[in-house]
Structures are given as C-alpha cells and as structure tokens.
Amino acid sequence: MSQFNYDQEVERLLCQCGIAVDVSGNRTNVSLHRITCHFGIEYREKPLDDDMGGAWLRSLSTEITPHYIYVNSRHGPTRKRFSYGHEIGHFWLGHESDWSLESNRDQDKEAEANAFSAALNMPMDALYAIHHRSRTIKQIANWFCVSQIAAAFRLKNASLRPEEAEMVILDYRSHSDTSDSVIK
Numbered sequence: 479m480s481q482f483n484y485d486q487e488v489e490r491l492l493c494q495c496g497i498a499v500d501v502s503g504n505r506t507n508v509s510l511h512r513i514t515c516h517f518g519i520e521y522r523e524k525p526l527d528d529d530m531g532g533a534w535l536r537s538l539s540t541e542i543t544p545h546y547i548y549v550n551s552r553h554g555p556t557r558k559r560f561s562y563g564h565e566i567g568h569f570w571l572g573h574e575s576d577w578s579l580e581s582n583r584d585q586d587k588e589a590e591a592n593a594f595s596a597a598l599n600m601p602m603d604a605l606y607a608i609h610h611r612s613r614t615i616k617q618i619a620n621w622f623c624v625s626q627i628a629a630a631f632r633l634k635n636a637s638l639r640p641e642e643a644e645m646v647i648l649d650y651r652s653h654s655d656t657s658d659s660v661i662k
C-alpha cells in the first residue's frame with residue numbers, strides 16, 4: 479500500500495457529508511447510513527458466503543438506478559459495520575464494483591478499503607480521545623461499534639497501546655482459522 483493518507487480522506491468525506499465527530503457521548507456518531515444517503519447509495523443486507531463481508535455495485539446510470547452496497551446479513555453487528563465502511567471505501571477511492579470479483583479480488587484494493595474502513599469507523603482524533611479515557615481495547619471497540627481485532631489493528635498502526643494491541647492480535651490469530659491479512 480502506498481503512503482496514502484486515509485485519515486485525511488476520511489476527514490474530507492465526513493466534512494462533505496456534514497458529519498462532525500463528537501466524542502462526548504457513549505458511542506460513535508459517525509453515521510455510515512448518512513454517508514451513503516448523501517451519495518445516493520442504497521444499503522442492503524443479504525445472505526452471502528461466510529467469507530464475503532459485502533459488495534459494492536456501481537450503477538451505470540445513477541439517474542435511473544442507484545449504487546448499492548450489500549453487507550452480509552449473516553455477520554454480527556461489528557463485522558457488518560466494518561464491511562459497510564469497507565464498501566464505502568471502495569466507492570470513495572474510485573474502485574470498480576466488486577460483486578463479480580468474489581474469488582479474484584485485487585488484494586491491494588481490498589487492503590486499501592480495509593484501511594479506509596478503519597479510518598472511517600475510528601477517526602484518528604476520536605481514537606486519541608477515546609484511547610485516553612478508556613481502560614481496555616474492548617472499551618474502545620465498544621465505543622466505536624467495531625470488533626476488538628479491528629480496534630487492535632487501528633491502535634497498533636497509530637502507535638497507541640502497542641503491547642495490548644499485539645496481545646489481542648496474537649490471541650485472535652491463535653483462535654482463528656481465517657487469515658487476518660486483510661484486516662490490517
């Protein structure tokens with residue numbers, strides 16, 4: 479992945495959608511639904527293969543048909559939220575629709591969409607604030623409505639709580655049969 483600044487891109491996106499991140503509450507106020515509505519993208523949940531989090535479908539004519547984001551209805555709420563952000567990342571970063579690419583996904587584009595989703599779901603200024611007032615990665619993950627593993631990677635990449643994050647990551651790897659290379 480290049481030295482692309484996902485945090486700056488997320489700030490630009492949130493500003494364009496009129497979303498100001500507020501850390502005073504007990505949960506994130508970043509509304510992914512508000513973002514997709516702003517761009518005329520319809521969000522749908524649909525049962526997909528277990529290893530597929532979602533798909534981004536770009537319409538050829540937005541005057542007739544909107545764009546779609548599908549998220550796997552079989553996944554839990556934190557996974558759905560991360561997948562939703564991931565698919566918004568594909569849209570914002572100008573990636574092609576990925577429904578037909580299920581088995582041959584471009585790993586760089588998938589990693590870019592994951593990095594974007596992490597930045598979107600856990601904006602850096604909010605991450606610093608919540609990091610300072612939380613005792614554990616679990617509390618941070620709960621505040622952002624993401625999984626502990628997603629929060630651990632984001633914190634590690636931001637050089638926050640590196641030891642605790644590494645422990646969460648190692649624990650995840652020891653109990654997981656799936657690759658986490660895309661989560662990074």
